[in-house]
Amino acid sequence: MADRAPRTLWHGRMASGPDESLLAFTESFSFDIRLWRDDIDGSRAHVEGLGQAGILAGADVGAILAALDRVADEFASGSFVPVPTDEDVHTAIERRVTELAGSAGARMHTGRSRNDQCVTALRLWVRRELREVAESVIGLCDTLGRLADEAGTDDDGAVVPGYTHVQRAQPVLLAHHFLAHGWALARDADRMAEALARADVSPLGAGALAGSTLPLDPVANAARLGFAAAFDNSLDAVSDRDFVAEALFCLVLAGTHLSRIGEEFVLWTSSEFGFAVLDDRYATGSSMLPQKKNADIAELARGKVGRLIGNLVSVLTVLKGLPLAYNRDLQEDKEPLFDSVDTVKRAVRAIDGMVSTATFSRDAMARAAVGGAIAAVDVAEWLVARGTPFRDAHAVVGRLVRESAGDDERLAALVAAELGEDAASLLDGRQGLLRRTSHGASGPSAVRAQRVRYAERLASLRRRFGDR
Ligand code: ARG
Numbered sequence: 001m002a003d004r005a006p007r008t009l010w011h012g013r014m015a016s017g018p019d020e021s022l023l024a025f026t027e028s029f030s031f032d033i034r035l036w037r038d039d040i041d042g043s044r045a046h047v048e049g050l051g052q053a054g055i056l057a058g059a060d061v062g063a064i065l066a067a068l069d070r071v072a073d074e075f076a077s078g079s080f081v082p083v084p085t086d087e088d089v090h091t092a093i094e095r096r097v098t099e100l101a102g103s104a105g106a107r108m109h110t111g112r113s114r115n116d117q118c119v120t121a122l123r124l125w126v127r128r129e130l131r132e133v134a135e136s137v138i139g140l141c142d143t144l145g146r147l148a149d150e151a152g153t154d155d156d157g158a159v160v161p162g163y164t165h166v167q168r169a170q171p172v173l174l175a176h177h178f179l180a181h182g183w184a185l186a187r188d189a190d191r192m193a194e195a196l197a198r199a200d201v202s203p204l205g206a207g208a209l210a211g212s213t214l215p216l217d218p219v220a221n222a223a224r225l226g227f228a229a230a231f232d233n234s235l236d237a238v239s240d241r242d243f244v245a246e247a248l249f250c251l252v253l254a255g256t257h258l259s260r261i262g263e264e265f266v267l268w269t270s271s272e273f274g275f276a277v278l279d280d281r282y283a284t285g286s287s288m289l290p291q292k293k294n295a296d297i298a299e300l301a302r303g304k305v306g307r308l309i310g311n312l313v314s315v316l317t318v319l320k321g322l323p324l325a326y327n328r329d330l331q332e333d334k335e336p337l338f339d340s341v342d343t344v345k346r347a348v349r350a351i352d353g354m355v356s357t358a359t360f361s362r363d364a365m366a367r368a369a370v371g372g373a374i375a376a377v378d379v380a381e382w383l384v385a386r387g388t389p390f391r392d393a394h395a396v397v398g399r400l401v402r403e404s405a406g407d408d409e410r411l412a413a414l415v416a417a418e419l420g421e422d423a424a425s426l427l428d429g430r431q432g433l434l435r436r437t438s439h440g441a442s443g444p445s446a447v448r449a450q451r452v453r454y455a456e457r458l459a460s461l462r463r464r465f466g467d468r
Contacts, residue, residue, distance in 0.1 A: 008085050028088040028331050034338060035089050036075040038124035040068050043093065045224040046112055046204060053215045055111065060104035067100035090114050111216050113208035115238040115326040120204045122334065123243060124225065127199060129341050130247050131465060134192035136348045137185050137254060138461050143356045144182035145454060148175035153448045155434055160365040161374060162442065170377065171369040171429040172442035179454055181261050186457050188254040193464045195250050199243035202227035206237035209325035235325040244333045245315050251340040252308040258347050262301030265354065269295050274364040279357035297350045304343050311336035370429040372408040373401045378432030379415060382423050
């Protein structure tokens with residue numbers, strides 16, 4: 001049986017083939033098949049390097065490259081057939097190249113280990129995928145900028161209550177609120193760009209852990225693969241998964257920002273708030289309650305952060321305490337990474353669609369954002385402008401609010417009686433909003449200036465991602 005069965009890469013060392021339980025437990029082909037394109041790119045660079053160094057004859061290089069092209073076609077068309085001993089995608093590709101190219105194929109792995117090979121492929125994958133995520137995040141930033149423009153930044157722009165502790169605190173421009181989420185996501189894209197810069201290092205040529213006696217040129221191979229640099233230390237090259245942990249952190253923080261948008265939409269679309277209505281394409285119904293329209297995208301943006309956090313913790317736990325250099329534990333880097341990339345990609349798309357098609361009720365927001373005690377601090381600051389120490393002004397207005405017992409008209413009457421009509425007129429909230437003009441504040445002129453800076457930030461992020 002062992003003779004005819006497909007052989008492991010290490011069959012020479014073993015008297016018998018592997019037990020089925022070993023294959024079932026240790027295989028990664030079922031998920032690292034997603035790396036096929038990247039493995040083939042890495043293998044091309046390696047084989048070209050072997051040719052350049054004179055380690056492989058030109059004919060062998062040609063035969064291997066042709067076989068790699070063929071294998072790429074097989075993966076792309078879905079016709080690639082794995083065998084049980086293809087424990088991972090790297091093994092599968094080498095096995096198939098050897099079937100196609102014969103003895104030339106058997107030379108492909110010269111000077112290489114799966115330890116540098118698998119992490120080369122994974123870095124190539126991250127470089128492509130994290131960039132795609134970042135670009136979609138920037139797209140969502142654009143959507144939020146557009147929503148801010150639609151909400152308006154003139155003196156009659158839409159107003160929404162700003163909250164602290166989920167208690168109405170001060171009125172702000174709705175545009176200001178949208179941009180607040182936009183800045184958080186812009187930082188996510190920025191963070192991804194920085195993580196990508198650190199991921200942009202080629203480990204190819206580190207071998208199993210110590211480099212090679214063959215005249216390989218890792219720097220030339222790095223350039224072949226378009227990496228910014230080659231590794232500096234072979235032990236570090238095969239054991240470093242910082243780029244995975246960093247990508248996962250970028251993804252979980254972006255997911256966290258999406259969850260905060262989601263939570264607000266859950267609140268805003270409730271009957272209690274009535275600030276927003278979802279487009280039917282981005283809402284779900286109830287199987288039993290005919291009247292229901294639910295914000296499931298928003299809820300899952302919240303709910304899926306659980307797995308994103310889990311994925312980061314899972315990889316950090318694998319890395320913690322691992323001795324140098326490669327250990328098989330490192331194979332556990334992939335599934336959490338794939339899952340977080342998939343989850344955040346889908347979440348960004350769905351949230352983008354949900355927010356960009358929602359209808360916002362300016363009236364409901366305005367009713368909640370003006371009148372009553374929401375402008376209490378404006379009255380206190382009015383007193384400050386007339387020489388009262390802030391602490392005393394706070395106490396005076398606080399007492400009037402308490403005496404009004406939640407009755408807006410009574411508060412207006414009390415303020416008018418004690419401080420005069422000018423002070424009472426501030427209670428509509430609009431006046432105070434218009435006067436919040438300092439840098440980064442929520443009033444119209446400040447928000448217009450902020451909007452310009454926001455557009456500049458997005459343009460600079462685009463330039464950062466534009467050059468590859
Ligand atoms: N599938 C493995 C991984 O992803 C490849 C490397 C295996 N190396 C080894 N020496 N067993 O980490």
